Amino acid sequence: MDFIKYLDGGFSVIENLEVSGAREGKFGVTIIVSRNSTASAVFTSNKVVAAPVKYTKNAIKNGLISAVFVNSGNANCFTGEQGLKDCETLVELLSRDLKIPKDEIAISSTGVIGREMPIDIISKVAYESISNLGSEPENSLAAARAIMTTDTFPKECALEVTLTTGETVKLAGITKGSGMIAPNMGTMLSYIVSDAVIPANEINKALKKAADVSFNMIVVDGDESTNDTCLMMANGASGIDVVKDGKIDPNFQEALNCLCIDLAKKMARDGEGATKFIEANVYGARNLEDARLAAKSIISSSLFKSAVFGGDPNWGRIVSAIGYSGCDLNPDIVTISIADDEDDVDLVRKGEILAFEDTPYLERAEKIMQSKNVTVNIDMDLGDGCATAWGCDLTYDYVKINAEYTT
């Protein structure tokens, strides 16, 4: 898409935006200051929600946010009344120091569930983070780093989009993974800022659309977190309104989709213990919902994820995963291929198996399965539903990381 230009520098590309991050051991604090921004967010659909999710759901109701406080190391979940008090303590700290009304501050947490917040340590790291606020690329990187838990690399993305009017606006975001990643919104913390002018209700619509094709289409382990939050702010620094005649500029929506997909793919690639990245493309499904079910089922299958780790072209597990996903499927007409950057081979063509033992198909498939990036393509030939989902392999290290997380 030639109207989108990816940029380096993360949040630093946005005017009137200051961010920071600081860390002490496993406790990190990220702060995003984007004064007087219109804002909206999507949250976890888990029925057990962390205190900061409850707090921020309320804070964001008026559609105006000036700062976001995020801590890593403790999820502040299942922490009762004390959990909500801790949210207020941290929001007050930020409010006092930055002279921002309390009701314009959002808060998120990620980490261990069911442990009281170590409020002294987090406050200390918070003051350090505040003293680091800035607008440089290194500030964005520090912000992306401080929200990490088991992530192995910081995740940020920035881009400039040329609107259909010829004007340009910018979007930037950071995110963290990398376990407890499953469909149904969020499954992560993501913060997006744009310099566009856009009302909060339009942010809400655009963000939901973008989340549906990005964050909701990745799976690491099928566990949906209690803290998932994707929050977007628009500070209007560009002076350019992306909503005309009640309609959002389609190029802006596409750019937001691309930004979210870029962040989501980085999360999948950095799934806990992952050594390989998996993309599942489903075409020709009966409808969009079926396509999403099938694509997510493939990347969720522990058996297929293990096979990818082992470099084993066990496409029977792909067929099986589609079969139990609940989507319509006619095995007699399905086409399945796998691909990497160099090769693309049909394993099943219109229901006919090609990849039997001792065939060149299976040999090529085995080679593809050794790649770092494995793409699965399914053409169901039943309709025009299509969807893409992203995930990673299931490895010894996933087990190791999660066997030892709290201890």
Next chain:
Amino acid sequence: MDFIKYLDGGFSVIENLEVSGAREGKFGVTIIVSRNSTASAVFTSNKVVAAPVKYTKNAIKNGLISAVFVNSGNANCFTGEQGLKDCETLVELLSRDLKIPKDEIAISSTGVIGREMPIDIISKVAYESISNLGSEPENSLAAARAIMTTDTFPKECALEVTLTTGETVKLAGITKGSGMIAPNMGTMLSYIVSDAVIPANEINKALKKAADVSFNMIVVDGDESTNDTCLMMANGASGIDVVKDGKIDPNFQEALNCLCIDLAKKMARDGEGATKFIEANVYGARNLEDARLAAKSIISSSLFKSAVFGGDPNWGRIVSAIGYSGCDLNPDIVTISIADDEDDVDLVRKGEILAFEDTPYLERAEKIMQSKNVTVNIDMDLGDGCATAWGCDLTYDYVKINAEYTT
């Protein structure tokens, strides 16, 4: 339950029943000959079903089965017309040799999906298996062994039940796991024979009830197989009718439930790579369906399964797994405890967290999590729905087994 007496010897406890097993490398053949039995079966709900499932669904329609042929090593799934022809070839072989009408023979397969059946090897092993038919305990054990794939031990169970009339009948069964194990019927091959007199339609009703509290309540990896079959036969050798006035004897139903639960628990215990057995008991759910959702969600969570492997009492992951299961939950009144054979400790009591760091609760919890058998008890205090589910930990070896399965 004092009307149930567990017996040794597996299938050997049933009169007029001959079974056998033989194996060559990864290809095994189990044969069960129970002439003129009424029969019914439940099958996988995966939309991709193996050729033998299609074949047996048809064969069992008339409610009369005299023999079952089972091969391991190849699932005969996604094998097109040839797959169905291979079923007929094997059924004919058995029919000819044992003088049983073809339409009284059921067939099952388990193993790799999407590979043509090595019909020569399987026929050869089939002849060997036929020549081994017998009624001794070792025949039953051989039958239980020959259907194994990645299972580490054979699984059989036998019992005698005293009916409400004072008469006794017997039930025996074998099963195999141990990957691709997920809710929604079956997820395994199981064969049950009783010496009771019971019409096929009553077997069907009783078997569905038993499967709902046993096979459908275990999860190893959430992948549902294309070949799942649970087939039950009654050969009437005892001459005792367990259906009186159109109602099945409640003790017989209870005994069938117990037999299926025993087999299901053995499957969960032998889940691929498992080192620990997990039981999740949910009480006080809004209704039965909610209780089942919650119990299965706990034992399905990759995060909690990894925590059990690591011996880490990360009960936050239990709460989270219930939260995304879709069941009703009020975190403010829930009680969560974990137990092993020696201790039972509340972690959360009516919403209040007890197991904070440096408390005796957490210390005891850590000790329990080191046990081979970990039980999780949840009281949701919302109604009278209760359910139990069984599973195993997620280990390095699960990944290893499934990374290398076909290669």
